Amino acid sequence: MHAFRSHTCNDLRQANVGDTVRLSGWVHRKRDHGGLLFIDLRDNYGLTQLVFDVDSACFKDAEAVRAESVIRIDGRVKARTQETVNAELPTGEVEIYVDEMEVLSAAGDLPMPVFGDVEYPEDVRLKYRFLDLRRDRLHNNIILRAQVISELRRLMTEQGFNEFQTPILTASSPEGARDFLVPARQHPGKFYALPQAPQQFKQLLMVSGFDRYFQIAPCFRDEDARADRSPGEFYQLDIEMSFVTQDDVFNAIEPVLEEVFKKFSDKKTTPAPFPRIPFKESMLKYGNDKPDLRNPIEIQDVTEIFRGSGFGIFARMIEEGAIVRAIPAPGAGLKSRKFFDSTNDWSKKEGYAGLGYINIKEGVPGGPIAKNLGEEKTQELIDTLGLGPNDGVFFACDKEAGAAKLAGVARTKVGEDLDLIPNDEFKFCWIVDYPMFEYDEDNKKIDFSHNPFSMPQGGMEALETQDPLEILAYQYDIVVNGVELSSGAIRNHRPDIMVKAFGMAGYSEEVVEQEFGGMLNAFKYGAPPHGGLAPGVDRMVMLLADEPNIREVIVFPMNQKAEDLMMNAPSTVEPKQLRELYIRTVEPPKKETSE
């Protein structure tokens, strides 16, 4: 017999009755009746009930063994009586009468139990991640993650994509997020950077003639955490293709996402082709470029109705260049005034200008805006917005960017408060036609709005003839349920167009040469038109596992402050290590303390 097990804890069934078996696993739960003792033995695969009666040679050992100890047992499979069958367990028709037991590894007092589904503080869960990972919820999430990744690889490979590894130690690149730096011992004063994404490498792979690349690629960005953004590192399904148009990229990735989401979730999934929404339309109708299409509310611009109207606050602001966006709140007219006031208070607390509103009760519009706007204008609003006799509507008035943003968060807030967002579907869309450039208010200059490597729509001619702020790029995002899953682009493979585009954003040819020389140089020796994208793997699994927090789908995540509480990273290092690197650390200045 095998040293540890003849079966797993999910193998034994009625058909095994009479067999002599050997099992190993964790003591999940003990039920000690004095003269009779049950242990639920657990492994990766499931649970099996062990029975020790008082005559058993190992009864005393079983009484002493603690939860989460690892044991090996030999025993006989017996059928349970009709009354004692456990229909909840796949192995519930049988149990093992134990003849011999060995403790392979004794467990001490547990800082958190594995059994049960009690919530535990996150720092305890992170410090004892190996215990948390034994629990069903995390264990299942991580298995799901493995299966999703395996399926992604299969689907990509079947489409003729090849998986290549790209360097982890590479060069810092000037824009994007903050880099993680690694000192270069052989080059005092110089540093490697961990890649924020294998962007240039995958483009270079296209120049190298590999035609179709993918990678489950680790990406490193030194940014602060969010619920859907783990600090440090994350994974992307990184994809690049040669000789393709934007539609070719869409056609390649849509079936992959559709199939993975259908396979690993019971929720309804948008069938391919996914809707395509121009960036500008998304900013207007949803107030952001990652719309949750489950939310039925659509924002409208109603600036013209308020221009010169009796509602003086808005009218004056419009004269100064503000706009007004309307956020309908279906059915909210039946809510009390408190609903509208507290939504307004919420927006102010979030740091916005505040929300005006009209609440229509039984067809009668109420609130200060309706009063001051007058009957005719109010009716025009109701007709324009298609409001019903018991609907409400909020208004965001500000400069365009501010109003759009406030309208967007209000749309989400109102949709949530009115319970308008169903949780039983995945609604995908593409956001397309991003602007190539935007005006950078801080530095008073034109800058890239997204990815500087994107091909401008219209190519060189557009750059030479159009208003820079009007030029669109072949740049696209995939969004599902308000989560930005991926961004991508058809790349700019022409050195002349690239130098021109960078020039418009204020980067000299020398700077481009210095920062992107590797790629720019490659484009001078025959580069195929190419494009790609990179959906976030962690976010995909988070959505499929229906988890609100990305740490629940990462095996060993860091906390919000980018610390690994289990491994104690980051940590100080030996002076010798620093000397080798010609590095000296400087204490940060102490904060002023008021005595």
Added chain:
RNA sequence: GCGGGUGUAGCUCAGUUGGUUAGAGUAUCGGCCUGUCACGCCGAGGGUCGCGGGUUCGAGUCCCGUCACUCGCGCCA
């Protein structure tokens, strides 16, 4: 860096208007228990109420500061 929330036993939580010796469930330990599967019953131990300061005759409760965790803003080509 900024704003919100949370912080009481190992854990989940209760604790009234500021008023006796801060409670319950669970876990742990001891005792009893031969059909449980959240086993049951009896008992015990376990607390600087995150920490520091203040107000008060008196603070878990009120005020100020600070720390930890978390959510958001900034940041995220």
